[in-house]
Amino acid sequence: MTTFQPKSVVILGALSGVARYIADGFAREGFAVALAGRDLEEMELLAADLRERHEVTCCCLKFDALDIDSHASFVQETTEALGALPGGVVACFGYMADQTEAQRDFALIRKTLDTNLTGAISILERFAAAFEERQSGFMAALSSVAGDRGRKANYFYGAAKAGLSAYLQGLRNRLHASGVKVTTIKPGFMDTPMTYGMDLPGALVAAPQSAAQAMTRAILKGKNVVYVPFFWRYIMWIIRSIPEWQFKKMSI
Amino acid sequence: MTLPTAQTPIAGWGRYNPVVCSCVRPERSNALAAFLETNGEPLVARGLGRSYGDASVNQEGLVVDFTRMNRxxxxxxxxxxxxxxxxxxxxxxxxxxxxxxxxxxxxxxxxxxxxxxxxxxxxxxxxxxxxxxxxxxxxxxxxxxxxxxxxxxxxxxxxxxxxxxxxxxxxxxxxxxxxxxxxxxDSAYVRVDYQRCANLDATLDAMAASDQYYRYSVAWVDCLAQNASLGRSVLMRGNHTLANTLPESKASTPYRLPRRPGLTIPVDFPGCVLNHYSVKAFNTLFYAKNRDARDVVVDYDKYFYPLDGIHQWNRMYGRKGFIQYQATFPLESREGLVKLLERLAGSGRASFLAVLKCFGAASPGLLSHPMPGYTLTLDIPNGLGLTAFVASLDRLLLEYGGRLYLAKDALARPEAIEAMYPNLKTFREIRAKLDPNRLLASNLSRRLRLDG
Structure with missing residues (x-):
């Protein structure tokens, strides 16, 4: 495993379904953790939990992916809270609107793109600049298998995540020279509030605890692109291989 | 505020009689508070679903899964x-x-x-x-x-x-x-004494004579043994171990457990796997294999949670599930315990080793189960005539002043529980003030008419 200095991480969107367990995974490895999100009160509960369980430093920061203007000062705020520029950043926030509602309401499409793509690029660019200058660090973001191929069931979300995946690819290419690792995480279905109650094939739905464990491991190993659970790599390979003339007639 | 709802078939750990329930699973305190404030449907809280019967099942209303409220x-x-x-x-x-x-x-x-x-x-x-x-x-x-x-x-x-x-x-x-x-x-280890007892009297006498020297005491009973061997058991009693008395290999890391692989039962066993003969063979072997031994150092996981090592062990009883029967007799009703064991052994209803323990003083909990006496716990697979058989056990239990445990119960009648728990009246009065509109309810509360 690569060693990162300092041993600290910022989790953006710390209250999203799987983020809590990613934060837990880093804390277990002895990382100081900065939780960032919109609801400070709720994050404090999580911070107390991480401190008691793992005896690590843990602090909370206000962060809103849609509030682009606030991103300029966020790296500085994180640095002050942790006492040094963090070792790495993991972007876990995301937003998925109901597809049919979004087709009727452009505001929802816009929020989907602004959160998953524009907001992510905005904040990650800030960290990228700081890490590039320091010549070390790790960056990871939760993209999605939905970005691997556009489907009628959720193509706004898919378009945003496809954009994010392409962005991360380019970023990885750029930061390679400075030794900064960039990990694209493509989760399949996870048992989180986003999917709770949906009619999904049970065997394909991963527990967020084990999914987060795989993600944390991939980030710490400095992997490039990781599907979680691993078998989604093969599922998506098959889905991508279907010719377009056939795919356009399908409902999957 | 509403939370997303999932329609899920659920049952107790015994997997007896699963029913489809509307479930919600809050993950944040503020969302939970808002939900509780505005919810108008009867609900029951559910944790990891280890109560055996229907205590955390609620067909008419909501089941609130609290496993993510775990900070x-x-x-x-x-x-x-x-x-x-x-x-x-x-x-x-x-x-x-x-x-x-x-x-x-x-x-x-x-x-x-x-x-x-x-x-x-x-x-x-x-x-x-x-x-x-x-x-x-x-x-x-x-x-x-x-x-x-x-x-x-x-x-x-x-x-x-x-x-x-x-x-x-x-x-x-x-x-x-x-x-x-x-x-x-001082360490993660328990020092255990194992002692075989040839029948029920020997077991209960040993407990009475020396339970006081052990913080932990339990007996595994072969409840298929009959006649002179009725109630034969292996007593397993122990105390926490001081780190400086551990064997050298463990003394330097007294809180570390040995690694062991977990087993999982991936599918339901066919109903016929656990039959009278296979279980009898297992129980006989278990009794025969155990030898009296003193001062055996066992880690807490192995001593307290032998079944947790096999994930989803409840699938061993097959698709139809099982019930767990836990009966507690007052100290003076040893005879009742003997009769219960006789009825179980004679019934041919396969059960793995049952667990027998001598309880101490009762807690002030109005519906708390333990009371001074002997408690016997065993699994009974679901099968033809189960309800009638269990009803006959319940009658025997009542006759001897004993009681059932709500966390295990799946089949009792309301009259029986009312007779077993004299504090139920007080409980109902307190409950009526806290929940006048009956927003807290479960299949168990309706079946046993705990509201009166």
């Missing part, structure tokens, strides 16, 4: 007091605090239960004869109630509500957080 709030190493949300599991507590020298003050035979579930069923463990039950180690709880909002309850504040909640199977409110006194330990 630790604070821990004071000076006093050993842990404050946590109700959905924290005992397994979590062990993982975090055994390495720091603390153990659960009371633990049931599985660590996969939540703190709130342990309070709501006032669970007991192998140390009941000297320490009492789980709720007796709870300093206070935050309880959401339909009529009065969030209340702090403890043995000194809102004491009547506290003792109605301990063992109250979720019908007084929703346990949001709890403060629990952990037990300081």
């Amino acid at each position: 630790i709030r604070a821990f004071d190493p000076e006093t050993g007091v842990l404050e946590c949300e109700g959905g924290v599991s005992l397994a979590d507590i062990l993982t975090v605090f055994v390495p720091r020298g603390f153990f659960l003050p009371v633990t049931p035979g599985t660590k996969y239960v939540t703190v709130a579930g342990a309070i709501a069923n006032d669970v007991h463990g192998k140390n009941h004869h000297c320490d009492g039950s789980f709720a007796q180690f709870v300093d206070s709880i935050e309880l959401w109630t339909p009529a009065r909002g969030v209340l702090t309850c403890s043995p000194t504040e809102n004491a009547d509500i506290f003792w109605a909640t301990a063992g109250g199977v979720g019908l007084t409110g929703v346990i949001l957080t709890a403060r629990l006194r952990l037990l300081s330990i």
Whole structure:
């Protein structure tokens, strides 16, 4: 495993379904953790939990992916809270609107793109600049298998995540020279509030605890692109291989 | 505020009679609070679903899954007091605090239960004869109630509500957080004495004579043995071990457990796997293989949670499921216990080893199960005539002044429970004030008419 200095991480969107367990995974490895999100009160509960369980430093920061203007000062705020520029950043926030509602309401499409793509690029660019200058660090973001191929069931979300995946690819290419690792995480279905109650094939739905464990491991190993659970790599390979003339007639 | 709903077939751990329920699973405190404030449907809180019957099943309303409300709030190493949300599991507590020298003050035979579930069923463990039950180690709880909002309850504040909640199977409110006194330990190991007893009298006499020397005491009974061997058992009694008395290989890391692979039962066994002959062979072998031994050093996981090593062991009983029957007889009713064992052995209903324990003093919990006496616990697979057979056991139990355990029960009649729990009247009065519109309900509460 690569060693990162300092041993600290910022989790953006710390209250999203799987983020809590990613934060837990880093804390277990002895990382100081900065939780960032919109609801400070709720994050404090999580911070107390991480401190008691793992005896690590843990602090909370206000962060809103849609509030682009606030991103300029966020790296500085994180640095002050942790006492040094963090070792790495993991972007876990995301937003998925109901597809049919979004087709009727452009505001929802816009929020989907602004959160998953524009907001992510905005904040990650800030960290990228700081890490590039320091010549070390790790960056990871939760993209999605939905970005691997556009489907009628959720193509706004898919378009945003496809954009994010392409962005991360380019970023990885750029930061390679400075030794900064960039990990694209493509989760399949996870048992989180986003999917709770949906009619999904049970065997394909991963527990967020084990999914987060795989993600944390991939980030710490400095992997490039990781599907979680691993078998989604093969599922998506098959889905991508279907010719377009056939795919356009399908409902999957 | 509404939370996403899932329609899921659920049952107790016995997988007896699953039904489709509307479930919600809050993950944030503010979302939970908003939900509780506006919800108008009868609900029951569910943790890890280890109660065997229908205590955490609710067909007419909602089941609220609390497994994600599981954050630790604070821990004071000076006093050993842990404050946590109700959905924290005992397994979590062990993982975090055994390495720091603390153990659960009371633990049931599985660590996969939540703190709130342990309070709501006032669970007991192998140390009941000297320490009492789980709720007796709870300093206070935050309880959401339909009529009065969030209340702090403890043995000194809102004491009547506290003792109605301990063992109250979720019908007084929703346990949001709890403060629990952990037990300081010097190592993760227990020093166990194994002793075979040829029949029931020998077992009970041994317990009476020397349980006082052990913090933990339990007997595994072969309840298929008959006649002179009726109630033959292996007594397993132990105490926590001091680190400096551990063998050298363990003394330097006294809180570390040996690694062992977990097993999983991936599919339902066919119903015929566990039959009278296979179980009888197992029980006979178990009794024959065990030898008397003293001072055996066993790690806590192996001693307290032998079945937790096999994930989803409840699938062994096949698709139809099983019930767990736990009956407690008062000390003076040894005869009742003998009759119960005779009836079980004669019935040919296969059951793995049953567990026998001698209880100590009762807790003040109004519906807490333990009372001074003998408690026998066994699994009975679902099969033809199960209801009638269990009803006959219930009658026998009533005749001898015994009682059933709500956390296990799936089949009892309301009249029986009313006769077994004289405090039920007081419980109903307290409950009526906290929940006048009956927003807390479960299949168990309706079946047993716990509301009156």
